[in-house]
Amino acid sequence: xxxxxxxxxxxxxxxxxxxxxxxxxxxxxxxxxxxxxxxxxxxxxxxxxxxxxxxxxxxxxxxxxxxxxxxxxxxxxxxxxxxxxxxxxxxxxxxxxxxxxxxxxxxxxxxxxxxxxxxxxxxxxxxxxxxxxxxxxxxxxxxxxxxxxxxxxxxxxxxxxxxxxxxxxxxxxxxxxxxxxxxxxxxxxxxxxxxxxxxxxxxxxxxxxxxxxxxxxxxxxxxxxxxxxxxxxxxxxxxxxxxxxxxxxxxxxxxxxxxxxxxxxxxxxxxxxxxxxxxxxxxxxxxxxxxxxxxxxxxx
Numbered sequence: 001x002x003x004x005x006x007x008x009x010x011x012x013x014x015x016x017x018x019x020x021x022x023x024x025x026x027x028x029x030x031x032x033x034x035x036x037x038x039x040x041x042x043x044x045x046x047x048x049x050x051x052x053x054x055x056x057x058x059x060x061x062x063x064x065x066x067x068x069x070x071x072x073x074x075x076x077x078x079x080x081x082x083x084x085x086x087x088x089x090x091x092x093x094x095x096x097x098x099x100x101x102x103x104x105x106x107x108x109x110x111x112x113x114x115x116x117x118x119x120x121x122x123x124x125x126x127x128x129x130x131x132x133x134x135x136x137x138x139x140x141x142x143x144x145x146x147x148x149x150x151x152x153x154x155x156x157x158x159x160x161x162x163x164x165x166x167x168x169x170x171x172x173x174x175x176x177x178x179x180x181x182x183x184x185x186x187x188x189x190x191x192x193x194x195x196x197x198x199x200x201x202x203x204x205x206x207x208x209x210x211x212x213x214x215x216x217x218x219x220x221x222x223x224x225x226x227x228x229x230x231x232x233x234x235x236x237x238x239x240x241x242x243x244x245x246x247x248x249x250x251x252x253x254x255x256x257x258x259x260x261x262x263x264x265x266x267x268x269x270x271x272x273x274x275x276x277x278x279x280x281x282x283x284x285x286x287x288x289x290x291x292x293x294x295x296x297x298x299x300x
Contacts, residue, residue: 002284005045012039017055023225025209029194030201031182033208033225042226047281047288052270059239059271063246064229065207065254066264067091069126069200072207075258076199077162081155083261092119098155099148121148126200128193167195178202179257203257204228210253220245236271243267 011019019041027034037043041052054060065071070091074082085094093111096102096118102111117138124134131146138145153160170176170186176198177183182205184190184198208225215222215230220242223231230250234242247265254263270276277285 008038010038011041029184030198031178031205032201042224045281046278047284049278049281050275050285052276054233054270054272056272057236058233059236059269060223060231060233060276061239061243061246062229062231062268062276063243063250064266065250066266068204068228068263070122071261071263072200072203072258073159075261076203077159079156079158082159092122095122095152095155099151121152125149125152126197128196163196166199167192170195178206180206182206207253207257207263210256211250214249214252215246218245218249220249239269239271243269
């Protein structure tokens, strides 16, 4: 699979070594950016992202919104339990605690397996997965997966009422919109999953667009928007301040879209001579680099 993908590796690079690709805003029905995966480094397998490396004296910052869809759902639905879960700092452990699967004060370190199980449920709900869809991921029986989904409905009852009401309204009226009016036109062929997930995805796109506007106006060097994140750059000495400013504009944008409720963000800073690394692809990148070193040694 990797070798086949490498045969199609045709990333456009300029003479300055920068990868430039069309961002394609509003190309997705949710209004999200949809850059061609064949031309955008962040559309490639995660291990290839380690090709990204700042120039001498430079640094980059990757600032990513934390649990964005969960927070957006909490804010739009007004579900107090969801808001409290987000404000706790760990939505997955908060859900496990509310469900009675972990004691108060439990953390990722003390209850890792429980957290992973409830994380799978939270992420599955965001994409409207059924009990059958969750069964394989959880490694459990279908009735056990359904039981966990029922717990989610009980703990976040206000959210479910809002979600079902929004979906019914969209079907009857023929459309559903974001806070700033980006519409999804609903037809008999529109999938229920598309409708129920639209408010989170589309308002997430609204947040990122406003963040890009605020960032540029603040003089931040924006390299690229990446789903729910901004890749920014600056000198190695100034990158910490650049990242703090980027986090501030993301908070500002989320507060605008979510009527005062703000999203947290996580940061990753890479200074020359380090490379960007996605933990999901580190093993593959290291394996490929070791193979290249062996080839160079053999040829020498």
